[in-house]
Amino acid sequence: MIKKFTYGKPIQTEAVVKELTPESSRLPYFDVRDNAEGEHTCSLVYPMKEEDIVYGLGESVRGINKRGFLYKSKCNDDPVHQESTNSLYGAHNFIIISGSVCFGLFVDFPGEVVWDIGYTSLHELVITPCEPDFDLYLIEGADEKAIAKEFRQLTGRSYIAPKWAFGYAQSRWSYMNAEEVREVVKEHRENGIPLDSVVMDIDYMERYKDFTINEAAFPKFAEFVEEMARQGIHLVPIIDAGVKREEGYDVYEEGLQNHYFCKKEDGSNFVAGVWPGKVCFPDMLNDDARRWFGRKYKLLLDQGIEGFWNDMNEPAIFYSEDHLKEVFEELGKMKDRELDIYEFFHFKDLVLGVANNDQDYASFYHDYKGETIRHDRVHNLYGYYMTRSAAEAFEELVPDKRILLYSRASYIGMHRYGGIWTGDNMSWWSHLLMNIRMMPSLNMCGFLYTGADLGGFGADTTEDLVLRWLAFGIFTPIMRNHSALGTRRQEAYRFESKKIMADIISIRYALLPYLYSEYMKAALEDGMMFRPLAFDYREDTFARRVEDQLLCGDSIMLTPVYEQNAKGRYVYLPEDMKLVRMKSADTYETEVLPKGHHYIDIALDEVVFFIRKNKCLPLAKGAQCIGELDFADLKLLGYVTEKAEYDYYMDDGYSKDYDNPAYRMKFEMERQAVTL
Numbered sequence: 001m002i003k004k005f006t007y008g009k010p011i012q013t014e015a016v017v018k019e020l021t022p023e024s025s026r027l028p029y030f031d032v033r034d035n036a037e038g039e040h041t042c043s044l045v046y047p048m049k050e051e052d053i054v055y056g057l058g059e060s061v062r063g064i065n066k067r068g069f070l071y072k073s074k075c076n077d078d079p080v081h082q083e084s085t086n087s088l089y090g091a092h093n094f095i096i097i098s099g100s101v102c103f104g105l106f107v108d109f110p111g112e113v114v115w116d117i118g119y120t121s122l123h124e125l126v127i128t129p130c131e132p133d134f135d136l137y138l139i140e141g142a143d144e145k146a147i148a149k150e151f152r153q154l155t156g157r158s159y160i161a162p163k164w165a166f167g168y169a170q171s172r173w174s175y176m177n178a179e180e181v182r183e184v185v186k187e188h189r190e191n192g193i194p195l196d197s198v199v200m201d202i203d204y205m206e207r208y209k210d211f212t213i214n215e216a217a218f219p220k221f222a223e224f225v226e227e228m229a230r231q232g233i234h235l236v237p238i239i240d241a242g243v244k245r246e247e248g249y250d251v252y253e254e255g256l257q258n259h260y261f262c263k264k265e266d267g268s269n270f271v272a273g274v275w276p277g278k279v280c281f282p283d284m285l286n287d288d289a290r291r292w293f294g295r296k297y298k299l300l301l302d303q304g305i306e307g308f309w310n311d312m313n314e315p316a317i318f319y320s321e322d323h324l325k326e327v328f329e330e331l332g333k334m335k336d337r338e339l340d341i342y343e344f345f346h347f348k349d350l351v352l353g354v355a356n357n358d359q360d361y362a363s364f365y366h367d368y369k370g371e372t373i374r375h376d377r378v379h380n381l382y383g384y385y386m387t388r389s390a391a392e393a394f395e396e397l398v399p400d401k402r403i404l405l406y407s408r409a410s411y412i413g414m415h416r417y418g419g420i421w422t423g424d425n426m427s428w429w430s431h432l433l434m435n436i437r438m439m440p441s442l443n444m445c446g447f448l449y450t451g452a453d454l455g456g457f458g459a460d461t462t463e464d465l466v467l468r469w470l471a472f473g474i475f476t477p478i479m480r481n482h483s484a485l486g487t488r489r490q491e492a493y494r495f496e497s498k499k500i501m502a503d504i505i506s507i508r509y510a511l512l513p514y515l516y517s518e519y520m521k522a523a524l525e526d527g528m529m530f531r532p533l534a535f536d537y538r539e540d541t542f543a544r545r546v547e548d549q550l551l552c553g554d555s556i557m558l559t560p561v562y563e564q565n566a567k568g569r570y571v572y573l574p575e576d577m578k579l580v581r582m583k584s585a586d587t588y589e590t591e592v593l594p595k596g597h598h599y600i601d602i603a604l605d606e607v608v609f610f611i612r613k614n615k616c617l618p619l620a621k622g623a624q625c626i627g628e629l630d631f632a633d634l635k636l637l638g639y640v641t642e643k644a645e646y647d648y649y650m651d652d653g654y655s656k657d658y659d660n661p662a663y664r665m666k667f668e669m670e671r672q673a674v675t676l
């Protein structure tokens, strides 16, 4: 059951798709506390019991259980995020509290929200939106899964990616020209490493100008796209939020003439520095500007492109023209002076504070639903509305086809229009663990098509980290190896163990009928593909504590290795399960293990997962790309003590008649069929 509570006069975000009448009764469970005069905010206070677990917050640091830290919902471009980072790229204001009572809460508010979950006071949850105007949705249901489902029904069906986008993607900032891309594809093919797409970072553009192509580096682009398609490869170009300020550049000129860019108080365009140099930000919140920007993707669609990633759309601001001027003036005053240590730190803060500065976010405006609204009040909607602009345009331009689309910044509601990758992580083991822990909370908030940069984006990776990360990444819908300019090369073929990497990646393809089917069912039935153990084994005290194992779809449990030099790991089995140890798409061993605690050896060249009791999954033969995968030639792999049934979903992967019953099949597996 969902109840809506409205405080003040909220700005409409279009996160939800159902209209509910606000309750006149008091909000249950919480105290609503007015904060000090002058602050003009109120807080929702919930006394947490010892046993309460707080799930949710989508893209955020730390554990599956969010207790013990202060998080801020504020889309934030922080490429070196760590355990102490309060906000990442997405702002996802949904939690489920599970303990003596179990309920969900969605705070629909587009500005910053502070989530103090036992940080100031160990047993108190205090939620503070930075203005007193917001909508709350309180969701009660039988259990966590039922609550998450109700929330997803409230917020609408998750984005569905084309099937090819479940293949392995190779990315790097940056492949500088067509030759480099050809080389990447050739190396994958020659080394038997499956591959479905090559992601094109900013250097495919002419001086980082959106909707342009660097003709010298990528001549005859449409022909190149076709050449790649013949090899089973999709090219996936990036689109950045900021439009380069350059006279004569058509996108800039059109935006300027039609007043599509965000403006400052004095009516002039807000100018920021991002990759292209000085840019203006299209007012994605304005219907006309959003439609205009979305139509621009046509240039690339017309050349055969079928997938995009939207970036820098928090929006990231390296500096603003105005603020930079002020900083230089201050620095100028310091230049020839002897600085004491505090002045020196001030100097440092001035320089470091130039990027993503709050003052900048409070200095430009949107024309949203007929009102002029300062950006910081709706900050978390910008990435959402940029992605919406593309998705709405695809609906008009190519209505019958699914287009791949994922974004960096997001807010709940955007999950209807595209997926998200989790931004600039580092080649750190802790970020592999963070990737694992984030999956269920992202799914809870509707983001099903998601994944992290495998191998890590920033810093130099190590071979074992790539192997372990791939071994987890083969299960995540976005399976993309991406790394930053200047870091160690981390394409699978660059390593001595490239044969092992090829085998691990080929396991993804063998599991794809299962993974795709589970993804589709989660999308169509508002379910969660990735779940904490406690969601399915509610009464199991140990399962409630597990932070590093996940259920993936209906049949399997994942137990990834995320520590360097580990030869295996401790695993908790909430029931008897069958361990599957895969070395390649068609080499595997199985073993039934009893409920309880185990130490499992897992070598670097293995993928281990568990099949739950009386469950099974379809397994294909491997392939070099999705187009070559035979979805009809399947065998069932199961752990059957009585009988297992599998609900198989399979469509053509392109069209949108998702609910066609012809896509549904049931597989059955009897006990004797799997006696090993």
Ligand code: GLC
Residues within 6 Å of the ligand: 079, 172, 173, 201, 202, 238, 311, 312, 408, 423, 424, 482, 483, 484
């Ligand atoms: C941002 C993106 C990253 C990309 C880089 C250059 O940092 O998050 O993925 O490679 O910009 O475009």
